[in-house]
Amino acid sequence: MKIKKTxxxxxxxxxxxxxxxxxxxxxxxxxxxxxxxxxxxxxYNVTLYFSxxxxxxIKLETPLLKKISIYDENxxxxxxxxxxxxxxxxxxxxxxxxxxxSKLSSKYGKLLSxxxxxxxxxxxxxxxxxxxxxxxELLHIYFSEDxxxxxxxxxxxxxxxxxxxKGLTSNTGFTKYTLNQITNSYYxxxxxxx
Numbered sequence: 001m002k003i004k005k006t007x008x009x010x011x012x013x014x015x016x017x018x019x020x021x022x023x024x025x026x027x028x029x030x031x032x033x034x035x036x037x038x039x040x041x042x043x044y045n046v047t048l049y050f051s052x053x054x055x056x057x058i059k060l061e062t063p064l065l066k067k068i069s070i071y072d073e074n075x076x077x078x079x080x081x082x083x084x085x086x087x088x089x090x091x092x093x094x095x096x097x098x099x100x101x102s103k104l105s106s107k108y109g110k111l112l113s114x115x116x117x118x119x120x121x122x123x124x125x126x127x128x129x130x131x132x133x134x135x136x137e138l139l140h141i142y143f144s145e146d147x148x149x150x151x152x153x154x155x156x157x158x159x160x161x162x163x164x165x166k167g168l169t170s171n172t173g174f175t176k177y178t179l180n181q182i183t184n185s186y187y188x189x190x191x192x193x194x
Contacts, residue, residue, distance in 0.1 A: 047060070082113070083110070084109070088108065089120070090103065133158075134170075153166050
């Protein structure tokens with residue numbers, strides 16, 4: 001009976017010490033650590049769906065997802081969350097009928113949910129419904145504006161040939177785009193049958 005009571009007191013003291021140690025961090029300490037990517041939610045092999053009015057618009061797949069919370073000025077509530085994909089991502093865009101429209105892949109991605117902004121970089125490949133392929137090292141995607149931009153070198157491959165340039169503007173589905181400065185191009189000429 002005395003042994004059980006000693007164990008109960010020991011467990012109570014240990015729990016109290018742990019509770020005190022955990023509660024000694026201020027929200028400011030937690031926020032600093034969170035913003036430095038040392039704390040936050042980490043998930044593996046994630047598939048996220050983003051919808052609008054009940055329709056799936058985007059599917060995001062990644063082997064590693066980090067969710068970093070940013071707190072508001074009074075440090076009471078989470079203002080927004082950033083989703084970081086440090087090991088790459090694949091993003092599928094759907095049209096209004098739910099069919100796959102375009103597909104984007106990169107080795108790094110960062111989604112700022114509040115701003116509706118996606119940054120992708122490092123070996124970015126974007127393929128549209130026509131099979132046209134965009135390759136670059138950086139894309140800025142603004143969902144609220146239906147806009148994609150990059151100031152970087154881009155290569156667009158179509159069934160007719162290749163266009164290389166610097167700077168691009170497009171809609172988020174990569175179905176309508178403008179290449180800002182063409183630096184090189186070549187076309188696949190088909191021989192006509194006699």
